[in-house]
Amino acid sequence: MKTIGIIVPCYNEAAVLPLFYKETSAVMDALADTYQTEFIFVDDGSADDTLRKITELALTDARVKYISFSRNFGKEAAMLAGMEYAVKHDFICIIDADLQHSPEIIPQMLSYVDRQGYDVAASRRADREGEAKFKSFLSGGFYKVINRISETKISDSAQDFRVMKKDVVKAILAMPEHNRFSKGIFSWVGFNVKWISHENRERAAGETKWSLTGLLKYAIDGILGFTFAPLKLTFWCAGLSLLAAVVSLLYGVIKNIAVADYELLLPLILAAVFSLGALILLCIGILGEYLARTYTEVKNRPKYIIAKTNTNVTYFTSEGE
Ligand code: UDP
Ligand code: MG
Numbered sequence: 001m002k003t004i005g006i007i008v009p010c011y012n013e014a015a016v017l018p019l020f021y022k023e024t025s026a027v028m029d030a031l032a033d034t035y036q037t038e039f040i041f042v043d044d045g046s047a048d049d050t051l052r053k054i055t056e057l058a059l060t061d062a063r064v065k066y067i068s069f070s071r072n073f074g075k076e077a078a079m080l081a082g083m084e085y086a087v088k089h090d091f092i093c094i095i096d097a098d099l100q101h102s103p104e105i106i107p108q109m110l111s112y113v114d115r116q117g118y119d120v121a122a123s124r125r126a127d128r129e130g131e132a133k134f135k136s137f138l139s140g141g142f143y144k145v146i147n148r149i150s151e152t153k154i155s156d157s158a159q160d161f162r163v164m165k166k167d168v169v170k171a172i173l174a175m176p177e178h179n180r181f182s183k184g185i186f187s188w189v190g191f192n193v194k195w196i197s198h199e200n201r202e203r204a205a206g207e208t209k210w211s212l213t214g215l216l217k218y219a220i221d222g223i224l225g226f227t228f229a230p231l232k233l234t235f236w237c238a239g240l241s242l243l244a245a246v247v248s249l250l251y252g253v254i255k256n257i258a259v260a261d262y263e264l265l266l267p268l269i270l271a272a273v274f275s276l277g278a279l280i281l282l283c284i285g286i287l288g289e290y291l292a293r294t295y296t297e298v299k300n301r302p303k304y305i306i307a308k309t310n311t312n313v314t315y316f317t318s319e320g321e
Contacts, residue, residue, distance in 0.1 A: 002034065002036070003088075004092070004110065004163075006106075008040065008095055008096075009079055010042060011046055011050070011075070012047060012206065013206055014049035016097060016204045018053060018057075021039075023103050027103045031107055039061075044069050045068075045071040045073065046072075058310055065311045066310055066311075068306065069304050069307060073305075075160075078304070080304070081304050083169050084313075091114065091164065092166065094161060098204055100203055101198070108121070108196065113164070118192050118194040121196060122158060122161070122163075122195060123196050124158055124195045138215070142222075152187050152226045154187055154226070155183075160182055175189070177225065178300075179221050179225050179293050179296065181222040224290060230289075231286060233283060234286070244272070
């Protein structure tokens with residue numbers, strides 16, 4: 001019998017978890033003759049009753065495993081912990097806890113990877129309905145920018161909801177970075193992907209964890225993690241200032257500096273000094289962002305810390321004890 005691990009990152013999802021479990025386990029029960037299911041709930045440092053809800057489920061259903069973090073490490077870390085544990089399965093599914101991802105299509109995804117030669121079956125959202133206008137405008141702009149400047153193509157509509165073969169997950173786990181941007185990572189590893197159109201459902205209960213600043217940070221992580229294009233801005237700035245210098249020099253020679261009215265020129269000179277300062281600081285800032293990320297990678301701290309689990313994972317990183 002083939003096995004599938006279903007990874008569910010959960011952060012303050014107590015309100016929706018019982019419903020999620022009910023719907024998803026019903027879907028998986030129908031497949032019980034062919035696939036043996038294990039649920040891996042990753043409690044990402046929830047402040048509500050999430051962990052209690054999961055442990056209650058684990059009492060009545062031996063298929064339910066949980067990994068609970070010592071604090072909130074973010075969805076990326078939660079998915080990573082789930083994959084590190086679930087890579088023993090033939091197939092690995094990642095799905096949100098809030099029922100925005102319909103568990104009903106898991107069987108279809110499974111059939112694509114198990115019987116139709118695909119390595120991954122991933123959901124792609126058909127529309128951005130149910131999402132704030134401003135948010136979809138911003139994310140639309142972000143994907144345009146990142147796809148222009150990055151070699152890794154990142155789809156606007158791709159979701160984390162997917163079923164993958166074990167080998168794909170092994171490839172993902174071979175990417176050791178701390179600044180994880182899963183949309184980039186999923187795309188970077190490649191493989192044969194079947195895209196499934198999926199209507200965005202309303203959240204069944206609870207609320208979204210994404211704030212505007214959170215999304216912005218995520219977008220910057222995505223850009224800095226998958227392209228060095230911003231660094232090239234330095235060269236553009238250098239070229240621009242060089243050009244300005246040559247133009248001013250020529251202007252000075254032609255007009256003959258001697259007759260120049262310095263009082264009139266002063267604001268211009270100030271403007272030139274300040275804009276040059278701004279460009280230099282911008283370039284240093286970009287450099288700093290890459291350096292800071294390099295620093296986090298070098299420090300090599302654990303990507304998450306497990307405080308409680310009913311799995312055999314005894315230590316908080318994949319490296320072992
Ligand atoms: N999530 C998580 N850690 C976080 C934020 C979110 O594990 O720090 C989980 C959350 O519980 C949910 C999924 O990631 O299962 C998607 O989060 P959410 O629904 O808030 O995002 P949205 O669907 O609004 O993009
Ligand atoms: Mg959601």
